[in-house]
Amino acid sequence: MQQYDFDEIVPRKGTNCLKHDALERFFNSADALPLWVADMDFKTPDFIVNAIKERAEHEIYxxxxxxxxxxxxxxxxxxxxxxxxxxxxxxxxxxxxxxxxxxxxxxxxxxxxxxxxxxxxxxxxxxxxxxxxxxxxxxxxxxxxxxxxxxxxxxxxxxxxxxxxxxxxxxxxxxxxxxxxxxxxxxxxxxxxxxxxxxxxxxxxxxxxxxxxxxxxxxxxxxxxxxxxxxxxxxxxxxxxxxxxxxxxxxxxxxxxxxxxxxxxxxxxxxxxxxxxxxxxxxxxGDEWLAQLLDYLWGNYQLLESFIQEKLPRVKVMKPEATYLIWMDFSDYGMKNEELAKFTVEKAGVALNDGGRFGIGGDGFLRLNIGCPRSVLQEALNRLEKAFG
Missing domain, CATH: 3.40.640.10 (Type I PLP-dependent aspartate aminotransferase-like (Major domain))
Known part of the structure; x- marks a missing residue:
């Protein structure tokens, strides 16, 4: 059985990638860790890439x-x-x-x-x-x-x-x-x-x-x-x-x-x-790749949950039943939405989605994407602790 490597860091800057290359436009920071847009930083699986390459070789589209x-x-x-x-x-x-x-x-x-x-x-x-x-x-x-x-x-x-x-x-x-x-x-x-x-x-x-x-x-x-x-x-x-x-x-x-x-x-x-x-x-x-992905994502969530409980207990995390998007309540810090999002970028160097954009009930929340290599998530958590701890 093929083992997929979700720990691999795949550089995405310079590919017109919204998540990485548009940070300056949306967050006024080109250096923040991008855990916002809802796509993952894992390679598209090989069976999809190979199918596209095979079709591309025909040369008439x-x-x-x-x-x-x-x-x-x-x-x-x-x-x-x-x-x-x-x-x-x-x-x-x-x-x-x-x-x-x-x-x-x-x-x-x-x-x-x-x-x-x-x-x-x-x-x-x-x-x-x-x-x-x-x-x-x-x-x-x-x-x-x-x-x-x-x-x-x-x-x-x-x-x-x-x-x-x-x-x-x-x-x-x-x-x-x-x-x-x-x-x-x-x-x-x-x-x-x-x-x-x-x-x-x-x-x-x-x-x-x-x-x-x-x-x-x-x-x-x-x-x-x-x-x-x-x-x-x-x-x-x-x-x-x-x-x-x-x-x-x-x-x-x-x-x-x-x-x-x-x-x-x-x-x-x-x-x-x-x-x-x-x-x-x-x-x-896609069945086997998806099974391995879900195991990896759940490991990422467990890392986040234990880190928040130990290092940032004022943050409340909604335990996900699905998705790689984590809904986190920072309202105990008393910041308004724009202030919270700005603080997270400027002081923590992490780009997250502002909860206010999700409408009623989003005040004081941030959405974090765990669809990334575990080392990236760990670095983001360390930065959040330094800023909010």
Whole structure:
């Protein structure tokens, strides 16, 4: 069995890498350790790189379509990883999950309609709602026993006749929650009763830690399947976000047709050659690499957790059930969001995501990316201790 080296330092500066090369632009510091953007500093696995190289050798990169082997890879991956039996005719394309969410909003609602978001949540959700001239309805998550859960009473109080969609982050970003079946059923029951379609962002669905199980929304029941769209991608899992190739799964034939009309207007349905090749390779050969990645990421989290408990006990860390993004509460230091983020860069030399960007409930939080070699994480923690300790 091949052993993958996640301790290797791979230089990324000078590659137009947003995470490393845009530090000056976003943080006014070119030297901070970048643990912000949600991609990993590990090499894209060799089976993906080799598949891309093989296709690149053909030397003609004209219009292409997705082959039967592509669809088989997706179908088999969903069956192996999530025990979800899907059909080829349910699968469509999106140039990125956020793009798919935005096209879904345009496909399944009209300007002025209400779209529910559940902060603190991945901040592009807000842009997708505002940018399509929909009314944003905020249903903040509530904290129970150290993790977020849905505030269903608040949700019911905010729904009206013009509420058409709910954007679900499943698993949750930034908190790392893997929603339980009971939580999802309670949420979908309310949406079904009020004829609200759910757009489920499941981009982190493969990054699940032991003891937890991701439940694709459409597997809850046939009624839910007919009332939702699921967005997935290999981009976070296999570190290929720059190839902008995602997929959407829509079991409802009429809704699928509406979505494909929307992406067809912009001629966005075809995707790009190398993204297609990467997705097929990832879902065909990725099981062992992913198993080793998850073990390494969990080791990184354990390092962070023990370090924070010992060296920075005023910081509260939300224990992740999924993802390599860690939600950390610095509110005990009494700094406002901008002050906290600035202090972290200038005094600690670490670039993290400002919790305020994630909306209601993000005040006093920072999001840290542990998808990096352990030595880099250790250095970042040492710097945080020096600044905050």
């Amino acid at each position: 004209g219009y292409t379509f997705r082959s039967d082997s592509y669809y088989e890879a997706v179908i088999n991956w969903m069956s192996r990883r999530h025990q979800w039996d899907i059909k080829k005719e349910w699968i469509s394309f999106s140039p990125g999950v956020v793009a798919g969410l935005t096209y879904a909003i345009e496909s399944f609602s009209k300007p002025g309609d209400g779209v529910i978001v559940q902060p603190p949540v991945y901040f592009p959700f807000f842009d997708s709602v505002k940018g399509t001239n929909r009314k944003m309805i905020q249903n903040p998550l509530k904290m129970e026993n150290g993790r977020y859960t849905f505030d269903l009473e608040d949700l019911k109080s905010k729904i009206d006749a013009n509420t058409k969609l709910l954007l679900l982050c499943n698993p949750q970003n930034p908190g790392g929650m893997v929603w339980t079946r009971e939580e999802l059923v309670a949420l979908t029951d309310i949406c079904l009763e009020n004829n609200i379609m759910i757009i489920s962002d499941e981009i982190h669905s493969d990054l699940i830690y032991k003891g937890h199980k991701h439940i694709p929304l459409a597997t809850l029941s046939e009624e839910v399947a007919q009332n939702c769209m699921v967005s997935m991608a290999p981009s976070k899992t296999f570190n290929v976000a720059g190839l902008t190739s995602s997929l959407v799964i829509i079991p409802n034939k009429r809704k699928l047709a509406a979505y494909e009309r929307t992406i067809g207007v912009g001629h966005l349905h075809m995707g790009n050659i190398f993204g297609t090749v990467a997705l097929e390779a990832a879902y065909t050969h």
